[in-house]
Amino acid sequence: MLEIKNIKKAFGNKHVLNGFNLELYEGENVVIMGKSGSGKSVMIKCLVGLMQPDSGSIKIMDKDIATLNQKDLDDLRTEIGFLFQGSALYDSMTVRENLEFPLRRHKHKFGDVVDTNQLVEEALENVGLLHTIELMPAELSGGMQRRVALARALILRPKIILYDEPTSGLDPITAKEIVDLMRRVQRLYQTSSIIITHDIDCARVVSERIVLLVDGVDYARGTFEELAASDDGKIQAFFK
Ligand SMILES: Nc1ncnc2c1ncn2[C@@H]1O[C@H](COP(=O)(O)OP(=O)(O)OP(=O)(O)O)[C@@H](O)[C@H]1O
Ligand SMILES: [Mg+2]
Numbered sequence: 001m002l003e004i005k006n007i008k009k010a011f012g013n014k015h016v017l018n019g020f021n022l023e024l025y026e027g028e029n030v031v032i033m034g035k036s037g038s039g040k041s042v043m044i045k046c047l048v049g050l051m052q053p054d055s056g057s058i059k060i061m062d063k064d065i066a067t068l069n070q071k072d073l074d075d076l077r078t079e080i081g082f083l084f085q086g087s088a089l090y091d092s093m094t095v096r097e098n099l100e101f102p103l104r105r106h107k108h109k110f111g112d113v114v115d116t117n118q119l120v121e122e123a124l125e126n127v128g129l130l131h132t133i134e135l136m137p138a139e140l141s142g143g144m145q146r147r148v149a150l151a152r153a154l155i156l157r158p159k160i161i162l163y164d165e166p167t168s169g170l171d172p173i174t175a176k177e178i179v180d181l182m183r184r185v186q187r188l189y190q191t192s193s194i195i196i197t198h199d200i201d202c203a204r205v206v207s208e209r210i211v212l213l214v215d216g217v218d219y220a221r222g223t224f225e226e227l228a229a230s231d232d233g234k235i236q237a238f239f240k
Contacts, residue, residue: 001026001160001192002047007056008216009042016042017053018216022194024160029186029193031203033238034213040196041085043213044162047194048082049073061159078106081153081191085164089137089145089152096120096133099152106156123151126188127181143174147181154185161185163195167202179205200239212238 002024009017016039024030034040045051047058049065058065060076068076089098099120107114124130127147137145146166153161166182167175179202185191197203203210204224212220212227212235220227220235228239 001061002194003057003059004043004047005057005059007043007046007053007058009039009046009051009053015216017046019056020213020216021218022211024192024194026192027186027190028208029182029195029206031195031197031207031210032213033197033203033210036198038213039216040213041164044082044164044194044196047162048077048080074106075109078109078156079159081156081158081161083146083149083153083161083163083166085168085196089149091137093137094133095124095129095135095137095140095148098137098148099123099155102152102156109156119155123155124148126154126185127151141174143170143177146170146178150178150181150185154189157189159191161191161193163193163197165196165198167197167199172201175199175202178202182206 004020004022006019006021007017008019020043032040042051046053061079063076065073065076090101100116103116103119121130124133127150129144129147129151132140132144132148140148163182167178170178182193183206186193195206207224209221210224210227211218214234220230220232227235230236
C-alpha cells in the first residue's frame with residue numbers, strides 16, 4: 001500500500017529523520033512508536049505531502065508522490081484518511097458541516113449520484129454519533145470529538161488511514177472505545193493503517209506490526225510480542 005525508503009528531513013542543523021524506512025501491506029495496522037520529538041509527526045506530514053523530505057522516496061499505492069502533479073496528488077489524497085494529533089475539527093462548523101467539508105472538496109470521487117446527507121449520516125452512525133449531527137464540536141466530549149474526526153477521516157472511503165496519537169488525552173475507557181472502533185473500521189472497510197501512539201495498550205491491541213523510530217531511523221520492527229521480548233535496551237525502554 002505504501003513504501004517509505006530512506007527519507008531524511010532536517011530543520012537547520014537538526015536532523016530529525018535520518019534514513020527512515022517503512023512499508024505498509026494491504027489490510028494491516030502498523031504502529032509507529034518513538035519518543036516525543038523523535039519525528040513521528042514529521043514523518044506522517046511527509047507522507048501526506050504537507051512537508052517535503054530532503055531526500056529519499058515515498059510511494060503510495062505504487063505512485064511516487066514526488067513525481068505527481070497537483071491533480072494526481074489531490075486524487076491520491078482521497079485514498080488517505082488522516083486523523084490529526086488532537087481532533088482538529090473546525091470549531092465554527094457543526095458536526096454535519098465538518099463531515100461535509102471533505103465531500104465538497106473531493107466530490108468528483110463519487111460522481112454526481114452521491115447523496116451527501118446519506119454519506120454523512122452513515123459515517124456518523126459508524127462511530128455511534130448520529131445524534132450529534134447538528135451539534136458544535138465544543139458541545140462534545142474529547143472522546144466524541146475524536147470519533148467525529150474519525151468519521152470525517154473515513155467519509156471519502158480511504159484505503160489507508162493515518163492516525164496520529166488517536167488515544168492521547170483520553171481516559172482508559174474512552175481510549176479503549178477508540179481502539180475498538182479502529183479495529184471495527186479495519187474490518188468493515190478493509191483499510192490499512194499507520195498508527196502513531198505512545199499508548200502501549202493501544203499498540204498491543206491494534207497492531208499487526210510495530211516499527212520503532214529511534215534516532216531518526218526505523219530502529220526495530222516486529223510484532224508486539226517479538227519486540228516486548230527483546231533484550232535490547234533501546235527497545236525495552238518502550239515496554240517498561
Ligand atoms: N516545521 C518545523 N520547523 C522546525 N522544526 C520542526 C518543525 N516540525 C517539527 N520540527 C521539529 O522536529 C522534531 C520532531 O517533531 P515531531 O512533531 O515529528 O515529533 P513527534 O515524534 O511527533 O513528537 P510527539 O510525540 O511529541 O508528537 C522536533 O524537534 C520538532 O521541534
Ligand atoms: Mg507528534
